[in-house]
Amino acid sequence: MKNFNLGDIVKMKKQHPCGINAWEIIRTGADIKIKCTGCGRIVMIPRNKFEKDLKQILESKQENNE
Template identity: 65%
Template sequence: MPDRYALGDIVEMKKQHPCGSRQWEVIRTGADFRIKCVGCGHQVMLARTKFEKSVKKIIKSNLIDEK
């Protein structure tokens, strides 16, 4: 099963960050995800399950479709 998220993706989370932004950039993938707030630059490490439940939609994807 291919990964749905890639480095550099911009995702919108369900909950708003205290700075007011909902957009986060994925900067590490694996069992844990590290994401960086687009608004203020704050970084957070989340378990994969919590990250996948918290994502509302992918705004910009860096995945290349392979056919």
């Protein structure tokens, strides 16, 4: 299981149709809500699909706060 938190910027397997591959996590739970950093579109996906499609954490909000 990968560690991710609210506010983290993540890279997913597939990029958004606008051409950006960076997403901000805006809600966690059974479903994960992510927002495209390019166009601002919000997408909600099940946690297991999110964890499967997550490639890397580009910017961690937790590291910035410490």
